[in-house]
Amino acid sequence: MEGVHRRIRLAYVVSHPIQYQAKLLRLIAADPGIDLTVFFCSDLSLRSYKDPGFGVSVTWDVPLTEGYRSVVLPRWRDTNKLSPTRPIARGIFRGLLRGIDGEPFDALWVHGYSTVNSLHAMLAAKALGIPVLLRAESWLADRTRSHTTLLIKQLYFDGLKMLVDAVLPIGSRNATYWTHYFGADFPAFTMPYAVDxxxxxxxxxxxxxxxxxxxxxxxxxxxxxxxxxxxxxxxxxxxxxxxxxxxxxxxxxxxxxxxxxxxxxxxxxxxxxxxxxxxxxxxxxxxxxxxxxxxxxxxxxxxxxxxxxxxxxxxxxxxxxxxxxxxxxxxxxxxxxxxxxxxxxxxxxxxxxxxxxxxxxxxxxxxxxxxxxxxxxxxxxSRWSYREDLVALKAALQRVTKLPIQKISG
Structure with a gap:
């Protein structure tokens, strides 16, 4: 049947190149079942910058963008600092609309939910009929917040739930977090936070x-x-x-x-x-x-x-x-x-x-x-590796796209 064996076209929107993710993205891009394009909302980590946590200038000595297709989006309010509202990436909607060589994306994966850019990406995908996978790091007890703040957050998540088709928990605490806000029946595929x-x-x-x-x-x-x-x-x-x-x-x-x-x-x-x-x-x-x-x-x-x-x-x-x-x-x-x-x-x-x-x-x-x-x-x-990440991602893609995808052997 036509299209059964083609690769699933996946767009990934993330704040900037992250050293912990580089090898994983290369593995995803090399998988015969996935055609990956990464959209970066900043190139901060590709140049020397003063890390506010370390307090010194940092230039990463590992390859961050090799081995997979990526696009650094044009930006407004670009500074040497990342925040929920800085920078503001331009071209997310256009990038999702154009797809790969004129072919539309089958799914969007977004890392994080609290920035202007991640929200923009999810809204754009919703408008284009592209299913969304969401991955984030939060867990319920990781901050102390007021009752008012928690109420506002619940209202935000009620709206967010309508933009997302499945979540990718990074671990047990994060899975509980998604269950709390989206419900126990919401599609979830544990994609463990792993390193190389x-x-x-x-x-x-x-x-x-x-x-x-x-x-x-x-x-x-x-x-x-x-x-x-x-x-x-x-x-x-x-x-x-x-x-x-x-x-x-x-x-x-x-x-x-x-x-x-x-x-x-x-x-x-x-x-x-x-x-x-x-x-x-x-x-x-x-x-x-x-x-x-x-x-x-x-x-x-x-x-x-x-x-x-x-x-x-x-x-x-x-x-x-x-x-x-x-x-x-x-x-x-x-x-x-x-x-x-x-x-x-x-x-x-x-x-x-x-x-x-x-x-x-x-x-x-x-x-x-x-x-x-x-x-x-x-x-x-050994049971918390990039292999488990790839298995979970492919299962999630098959669920939200309803397209067949080649499974990982072994």
């Missing part, structure tokens, strides 16, 4: 050969364990909680670990002052490090910690697990429910509970735990 597991596993393994060089560079005794924090130094990331737990650990136990703080941002000076005042010699502030450098630090470390508040997911946790590290996260980190099993591959502790964080560190730093917990983490992550 193989990349971080192989790069961390390769880094082992040069581990001694990094230990020498940062004056680290190879016999001592290493605690790693790698994120923006913002107040909500709570590197201060980790620092206090580390200092307690040094005083109250015989453990003698290092604490490596990789990242930069607004709280760095305050953290350095506290570290200096403590008189403890094992703390290293290593500044911002690019994506390709992280596997070296994962290999060097014994445990990774993300003590954040209001962390929608925390993809660096996936990266650390892929590299074979145990992980400790606060219960306000979105990935905690899906990726962390207490005592198996890490620990989840109550946000702000310094004693609980200290105890989790002590348990994880016990001899032999890195290997066993790290291996368990990789087992968990």
């Amino acid at each position: 597991n193989e990349y971080f596993a192989t790069r961390a393994e390769a880094a082992t050969r040069n581990r001694a060089e990094l230990q020498t560079e940062f004056n680290l005794d190879p016999s001592r364990p290493v605690i790693l924090f790698a994120s923006k130094l913002q107040e909500r990331k709570h590197a201060d909680h980790l620092l206090e737990a580390y200092l307690q650990l040094r005083v109250q136990t015989s453990l003698d670990p290092y604490l490596l703080i990789v990242g930069d941002g607004e709280t760095r000076a305050q953290l350095e002052q506290r570290a200096s005042a403590s008189g403890v010699e094992g703390i290293r502030f290593l500044g911002f490090r690019n994506q390709s450098e992280l596997p070296r630090f994962f290999d060097l470390s014994t445990v990774f910690v993300l003590p954040s508040r209001h962390e929608a997911w925390g993809l660096i946790t996936n990266e650390a697990m892929a590299a074979g590290l145990p992980v400790i996260v606060s219960d306000d980190v979105g990935c905690a429910v899906d990726l962390v099993r207490n005592g198996e591959n890490g620990y989840v502790y109550p946000l702000g509970d310094i004693a609980a964080l200290r105890n989790a560190l002590a348990a994880t730093l016990a001899p032999g735990r890195r290997e066993s917990m790290g291996e368990r983490g990789r087992e968990i992550l």
